[in-house]
Amino acid sequence: MQTIGLLVEFKDGKVKEAVFGMAAAATGTDRQLVALVVDAPAAEAKASLEACGITRIVDIRTGAAGWNPAVQAEALTAAMQQFDITDLVGLTSPTGRELLPRIAAQLDAPLIMDCIAVDLEDRRVQTTQYSGKTIATIALTGDRFIYGLRANVVPAQENPTQAEVVEFSFEPEQSAAYQVIETRSDGGSGPQLAESDVIFSGGRGMKNGENFKLLFDCARHIDAAVGASRVAVDNGWVPYAMQVGQTGVKVNPKVYLAFGISGSVQHYAGMKSAGMIIAVNSDENAAIMANCDYYATGDLFDILPELEKALAALNS
Numbered sequence: 639m640q641t642i643g644l645l646v647e648f649k650d651g652k653v654k655e656a657v658f659g660m661a662a663a664a665t666g667t668d669r670q671l672v673a674l675v676v677d678a679p680a681a682e683a684k685a686s687l688e689a690c691g692i693t694r695i696v697d698i699r700t701g702a703a704g705w706n707p708a709v710q711a712e713a714l715t716a717a718m719q720q721f722d723i724t725d726l727v728g729l730t731s732p733t734g735r736e737l738l739p740r741i742a743a744q745l746d747a748p749l750i751m752d753c754i755a756v757d758l759e760d761r762r763v764q765t766t767q768y769s770g771k772t773i774a775t776i777a778l779t780g781d782r783f784i785y786g787l788r789a790n791v792v793p794a795q796e797n798p799t800q801a802e803v804v805e806f807s808f809e810p811e812q813s814a815a816y817q818v819i820e821t822r823s824d825g826g827s828g829p830q831l832a833e834s835d836v837i838f839s840g841g842r843g844m845k846n847g848e849n850f851k852l853l854f855d856c857a858r859h860i861d862a863a864v865g866a867s868r869v870a871v872d873n874g875w876v877p878y879a880m881q882v883g884q885t886g887v888k889v890n891p892k893v894y895l896a897f898g899i900s901g902s903v904q905h906y907a908g909m910k911s912a913g914m915i916i917a918v919n920s921d922e923n924a925a926i927m928a929n930c931d932y933y934a935t936g937d938l939f940d941i942l943p944e945l946e947k948a949l950a951a952l953n954s
């Protein structure tokens with residue numbers, strides 16, 4: 639029997655939706671799914687985790703004050719060894735990017751991030767390369783294997799079972815060289831970009847950072863995230879964490895709305911797998927108009943306020 643670990647992430651005290659898709663991707667015959675929960679409410683998450691096929695929940699307590707990726711990675715490595723977990727699947731999220739490479743280094747295990755498909759039986763994964771122009775299939779070899787899955791690439795599936803919660807206390811070494819001095823949030827960007835079902839993105843056409851408020855105003859009505867092109871980031875209008883594209887976040891929402899974005903190949907590389915792409919651009923000949931499902935030709939400053947009103951009406 640293959641024992642697969644799932645690195646569980648939380649948002650506002652609840653298991654992130656993308657984790658359920660990750661569980662569906664990891665489900666298979668002759669496999670046990672083990673949820674690894676670090677310094678988070680494992681017992682409260684039991685019902686939602688056992689609904690997606692997880693039979694064991696390891697409640698890892700590090701005793702660390704606050705978020706410390708070095709300590710958490712050590713604790714996860716120890717838990718993998720303790721519970722004979724050969725394969726660990728996490729999300730290619732900010733948390734996954736902090737933890738998974740550290741765990742892979744500690745175990746000297748192969749790591750592939752941003753997988754769009756995983757075959758845990760043959761240990762083969764798919765990931766995009768060259769700005770999304772090609773898909774590489776990579777075979778992993780070794781004793782233990784670490785995978786970072788792109789959020790939302792596999793839909794969640796009901797697979798009800800019974801799970802036991804097992805406590806696992808981890809004592810970090812006092813001499814830990816890595817210390818978190820301060821944690822700051824850049825705030826305002828709402829839900830995690832990579833895990834959102836709907837994204838409102840703005841480019842050079844937004845003209846300045848203040849105008850991004852028009853996108854946030856729309857997004858808040860439907861719990862959507864706000865993204866940006868690199869031009870908007872390079873101009874200092876929005877933080878880098880909001881950049882979508884080849885050198886930014888790769889997203890996979892159900893709907894991607896691009897406002898004042900021309901649709902460069904580098905931007906497209908980060909959002910082309912969206913279920914539906916809607917572009918708003920004043921230039922009918924912009925590249926994105928030929929690479930989207932729907933477009934509106936017009937001034938985004940006319941369209942966004944109307945869209946916000948329509949979304950507000952939906953909620954009222």
Ligand SMILES: Cc1cc2nc3c(=O)[nH]c(=O)nc-3n(C[C@H](O)[C@H](O)[C@H](O)COP(=O)(O)OP(=O)(O)OC[C@H]3O[C@@H](n4cnc5c(N)ncnc54)[C@H](O)[C@@H]3O)c2cc1C
Nearest residue numbers: 841842843867868883884885886898899900904905920938
């Ligand atoms: C190595 C490398 C990596 C890169 N990585 C990324 C990346 O990760 N992400 C990324 O986005 N880019 C990336 N780029 C940059 C990329 O090549 C483009 O320069 C960038 O995506 C263009 O951003 P934009 O579409 O916002 O701006 P532009 O290409 O200038 O397009 C602005 C659009 O706004 C429209 N517009 C203007 N005013 C309005 C209005 N009032 N209403 C409606 N529409 C309007 C215009 O018609 C135009 O189509 C990278 C480039 C390189 C070389």
